[in-house]
Amino acid sequence: MIKKVRQHINQNEPLLFENSSPGKRGYQLPPLDVPSVDTAAALGASNIRAEIEGFPEVSEVEAIRHFTRLSTHNYAIDLGLYPLGSCTMKYNPRVNEQVARIEGLAWAHPYQPESLSQGILEVMGTLEKILAEITGMDEVTLQPAAGAHGEFTGILLIRALLQSQGNARKKLLIPDSAHGTNPATATMAGYKVENIKSNERGMVDVESLARAVDEDVAALMITNPNTLGVFEENITRIAEILHSKGALVYMDGANMNALVGVARPGDFGVDVMHLNLHKTFSTPHGGGGPGSGPVAVKKHLIPFLPKPRLERVGERWTWNYDRPQSVGRVRAFYGNIGMHVRALAYIMAHGGDGLRNATLDAVLNANYIRALIEPYYDLPHKAPTMHECVFSDERQTKRGVHTGDIAKRLIDYGFHPYTVSFPLIVHGAMMIEPTETESKAELDLFVDALISIAAEIDTDPELVLKAPHHTRTSRVDEVTAARKPIVRWKGVTEPRP
Amino acid sequence: MLSAIGVTSLEDLFSHLPAEVRLNRPLAIDAGKSEYEIVDYFRARGDENANGFASFLGAGVYHHYRPVLVDTVVSRGEFLTSYTPYQAEISQGTLTTIFEFQTMICQLTGMEVANASMYDGSTAVPEAAMMAMRVTGRDRILVSRTVHPEYREVLLTYAQHQGMPVAEFGYLKDAGTLDTADLESKIDSGTAAVIIQSPNFFGIVEDVRHAAEIAHKHGALLIFVFAEAVSLGLLEPPRDADIVAGELQSFAISPVYGGPFAGIIATKEKFMRQIPGRLVGETKDTRGNRAFCLTLATREQHIRREKATSNICTNQALIALMATVFMTVYGKEGLRELAQQNLSKAHYLAGKLPLRFSGPFFNEFVASTNGRTPDQINQTLLGKQIIGGLPLERYYPELKNTMLLCATEMSRREKLDTVAEVFAK
Amino acid sequence: MYPANFHYTKEHEWVRVEGDVGVVGITDHAQKELGDIVYVDLPKPGTHLDQGKTLGSVESVKAVSDIYAPVSGEVVEVNALLSTAPEKLNEDPHGDAWLVKLKLSAPDEIKRLLSAEDYQNYVGAEEAGH
Structure with missing residues (x-):
């Protein structure tokens, strides 16, 4: 039974370009x-x-209705559980949001004098210090713009x-369970990738790792807890193996939400790692970004x-380019x-x-879901769950x-899906x-939905195969989108190529 | 919940962690604070910055007015708190706005395909260069010295491990425009791309067509970079370029001490499969209604892994939405009028100052600080609650005693006059 | 099912010999495994390929699979149909949707490929193992 949602009307909305009329305007400039x-x-x-051909011409009311109507076509954390594994929603x-818009911070120009930037530099300096404490590392750079940029x-x-x-x-060396950004990053940094197979517990196999580490290996890129939500219990041994051959340990910190206040990568042999502020530290995903990917390092790095480095000299913050x-x-900039x-x-x-x-709570919520779902879905890896659990559709x-x-x-049950495949x-x-955000009540609704779907699959698989049924947009034809790509509006009359 | 799991305490959930990895002390972070205290803390930090100053800084970050509608739209939780739109059926809001964004970027730049955003202009440049390598099968990059110096630094950081040698070519000492003779002398059959910026770092409009001719004659691509997007309201789009890499900060994105901003890469349809980052495409749902979805994802890291076109995953979606709302509010007429105001303000100020270069400029220009150092002038201006221009010597040793000044629609005439007076003294 | 005059590889390519030219494609089994094919990436004419080297790739919405040259040779023709209609590879993999024609540089390699019967047994075993 679907308990969380029932259908309601929301409005259709054409594209801006289809809504435009010559001469309409939504702006005012002073004389x-x-x-x-x-x-x-x-x-x-x-x-x-001559002109910007095709550019929209709409009034202010049309503009706000356009975007407001479109917003109602989205699901969001503000509407409920968003259980995307690896994304920490x-x-x-x-x-x-309020403090980020304070004028003295939001309107600071990156080239304004340092003497007039001490407030924003204090914020950055404080954050660097706290992130070093949380990760157990020695210094942090805030320059990278996102997780993958931090990896790079x-x-x-x-x-x-x-x-x-x-x-x-x-x-x-990259475990086969890693995020796709890890191997893509390796290539961008001029390294070849060697995949490391996980063992039946879903962890890096220490013996095969030891065999793979030689003088050609620069580092292991490891995610801990890994993408199965499993803590790599042999992590200190793994770090020793790398270090003994002069190689380093990079940690993808995408899953730090399982560790903050409980364990620190700097204490278990990690040399360098990134954090995703848009995951662990709650900055909004905004439909795909912006993020921020600070990188934390041990002394030797x-x-x-990256330069410039923020430094404290006496009572003042300053940028060191030397x-x-x-x-x-x-x-560019900082x-x-x-x-x-x-x-x-x-x-x-x-x-x-509170961070701890x-x-x-994040780990509690994931374990709760695991315990209640396990009778209905296959759980291929039985090792203890941290902040996320991975079932299979077997x-x-x-x-x-x-x-x-x-x-x-x-989706018909009112939830955003988990991470698929x-x-x-x-x-x-x-x-x-699930993250720590969710109450037991929301988790119970989600669990009920998954159990109910398992029953539907036994009695009426077609119902599930054709889902979603209640959304304003039904299943989308991604195949045609990829075969004959249309990636900009070309006017109503132009037929598909 | 604990009994459902079969444990007796929260700590039991962590009992499998080896003792040596556990943190056996509280984090050395102050106790939690109330909302009021937090707002108070950040207000105080804001007050330590340059509150209430007029600014003539540009150089890649511009003070433009932000229409109120921009924050109204991006503050909606449905946009703010949604993830990347992988589940198309419940993400049509985000997908539709990205499709509109891609379309408007194409209209603005004269290109045929634009991606859903890059981190910023500076990182879009090396991504465009790597794209040119894939398209041409060549590896050398020639970049103009009039491209933003920090963009060039980022290009070098990326290039050094790509097997992508980067060389620079110069500018004309008097005009401040591309030295095309220098370009001609350095370009060869190994050149994958020529990178130029317009308006360039000095604010000067370059001859894009000529640069494209030179690049194409040698089988190289032309990468056109822009840092001041408002200029495209007035300037001929770079139709002769093969790849456009730009920064949209000018479109209602607060300076925020340098980020978050939004970069873009746009190109011709024939190069679509080499573009990095996300793309939204149009299709239909099973009921036959128009729908949008992420497409051509096989280019990306989550599928192609070490062979992906880039490692980019998270982009700058919400910032791109800000730019989308900005472009909608200003629209066809407004962006042109806005650009004209910028041009007029900058030319008004420039008319009163000694200019270093003779090339045509948009809303920025290089002034000579005859007889004084830029710092002396800027110190005087600070006393009048004005932040002056950017001294250029740090980036161009040959441009001693010059500064880059920018005027926008937000620069009031009385402040422009004050700057002129301080220069004249 | 699998034409008797084709020669097959365990990587699911086929080759049909026409004089000194080998016409190369992927098998019906391969197209089924890949699902809806949305894009086919093929080499330029003139490219020399050694047996077993990557010839190109085929893409579905969420996967990319490499195709390997079943025999060595120089690409003399690329099937233009596939650039506008990749779906043909799902519809007619043994016919209209061939990929490339190679001028064979080592015709003896053909002898080491699988016969239709061997290939049928091979994919039969692979399917049973699923």
């Missing part, structure tokens, strides 16, 4: 208080465009350190951090500062104890129903991460 310049004389007639406190930065640091010792080495061993800049403000606000609201409690596949179908049917090492994976 020009200086003489108007002749554009052709100033810029050269051939440099001036937790509540985004609104005070964070971290691997460049490893390369620079090894290069300074005379040999950058050739390859990175500090000289190579960093001869730095890997260089990974982006990072996604607006995300740093939000993350610090989140940390301040929780305090040390959030971890405990039982349901016998009825012709796959993880993607179950996901679509969950990832990690790749689980066939038909259903990866569930």
Whole structure:
């Protein structure tokens, strides 16, 4: 039975371009208080465009209705559980949005004098120090713009350190359960990828790892807890194996929501890692970004951090550009500062104890779901669950129903689906991460939905195969979208190529 | 909940962690604070910054007015708190706005395909260069010295491990525009792409067509970079370029000390499969209604892993939505009028100052600080609650005693006059 | 099911010999495993391929699979149909939707490929193992 939702009307909305009428405007500019310049004389007639062909022309009311109507076509954390494994979809406190818009912070120009930037630098300096404490690392750079950008930065640091010792080495070891960003990052940083197979418990197999580590290996990129939500129990031994051959340990910190206040990567042998402020530290996902991917390092990697480095000199914060061993800049200016403000606000609201409690609740919620779902769905890896659990569709596949179908049917029950078909090492994976945000009541509704769907698959698999039934948009034809791509509006009359 | 799991305490859930990895002390972080205290803390930090100053800084980050509608839209939880729209059936809001964004970026730049955003302009540049390598099968990059110096630094960081040698070509000492003779002397059959920016870092409009001719004559691509998106309201779009890499900060994105901003990559349809980042495409649902979904995902890291076009995953979606709302509010007429106001303000101020270059400029220009250092002028301006221009010597040693000044629609005439007076003294 | 005059590989490619040219495609079994094919990436004419090297790739919405050259040779023709109608690879993998024609540089390699019967037994065993 569907308890959480019933259908309600929401409005259709054409594209902006279809809604446009010549001459309509939604803007006002003040009268020009200086003489108007002749554009052709100033810029050269051939440099001036006639018009922006096709650009929208709508009134202010039409604009706000357009975006408001479209917003009602979205699901969001503000509407309920968003159990995407590996994505840590937790509540985004609104005070964070408020403080990020404080004028002195939001309107700070990156080139304004340091003497007039001490407030924002204090925020950044404070956040760096706290993130170092949380991770057990020695220093943090806030420059990377997202998790994958942090990975890239971290691997460049490893390369620079090894290069300074005379040999950058050739390859990175990456477990087969890793996020796709890990191997893609390796390539961008000029390393070959060697995959490491997981053992039957879903962990890195220490013996085969030991065999794979040689003088060509620059580092292991490991996610801990891994993408099965399993803590790599041999992590200190794994780090010893890498270190004994002069290689390093990179940790993908996407799953830090399972560890904050409980265990610190810096205490279990990690040399360098990134954090996702948009996961663990609650900055909003915003439909795909922005994120922020701070990188935390141990002492031996500090000289190579991206420049400029924020430093405290006496009573003032200052940027140090004199960093001869730095890997260089990974982006212009200093990072996604607006995300740093939000993350610090989140940390301040929780305090040390609150952060730890959030971890405990996140792990509790994942284990609760695991316990209640396990009788109905196959759980291929039985190792203890941390912040997320991964089921497989093995039982349901016998009825012709796959993880993607179950996901679509969950939508009818009023939930965003779990992560589908990832990690790749689980066939038909259903990866569930509830986060600490959810109450028992919301979790119970979700569990009921999954149990109910399991029953539907036994009695009426077609119902699940054709889901969702109650959404304004039914299943979308992704095949035609990819075969004949239409990636911009070309006008109503133009037929599909 | 604990009994359903079969444990007696929360701590039991962590009992499998080896003792040596456990943190056996509380985190050294202050106790949690109330909302009021948090707001108070950040207000105080804001007050330590340059509150209430007029600013003439540009150089890749511009002070433009942010229409109220922008925050109204992006504050809606349905946009703010949703994830990447992988589940198309319940993400049509985000998908539709991205499709509109891609369309408007194409209209603005004269390209045929635009992605759903990159981190920022600076990281879009190396991504465009790597794309050019894949398209041409060549590896050398020639970048103009008039491209934003920090963009060039980022390009070098990315290039050094890609087997992608990067060389620079110069600008004309008097005009401040591309030295095309220098470009001609350096380009060869190994050049994958020529990278130019317009308006360039000095605010000067470049001859894109000429640069494209030179690049194409040698079988290289032309990558066009823009940092001041408002200029495209007035300037001819770079139709002759093969790839456009740009920064949208000018479109209602607060400066926030340098980020988050939103970059874009746009290109021709024939290069669509080499573009990095996410793309939204149009299709239908099973009932025959128009629908949108993420498409051509096989280019991306979560499928192609080490062979992906880029490692980018999280992008700048909400910031791109800000830009979308901005473009909607201003629209066809407004963006042009806005650009004209910027041009007029900058030219008004420039008319009163000694200019270093003679090339045509949009809303930024380089002034000589004859007889004084830029810092002396800026110190005087600070005393009048004005943040002056960016001294260029740090980036261009040959441009001693010059500064880059920017005027926008937000620069009031009296402040422009004050700057002129301080220069004149 | 599998044409008797084709030669097959365990990577699910086929080759049909026409004089000194080998016409190359993927098998019906392969197209079924891949699902709805949305894009086919093929080499340029003139490219020399060694047996077993990557010839190109086929994409479904959420997967990319490499195709390997079943024999060595130089690409003399690429099937233009597939660039506009990749779905043909699902509809007619043994006929219209061939991939490339190779000018055979080592015709003896053909002898080491599987016969239709051997291939049928091979995929039969693979399907049973699912």
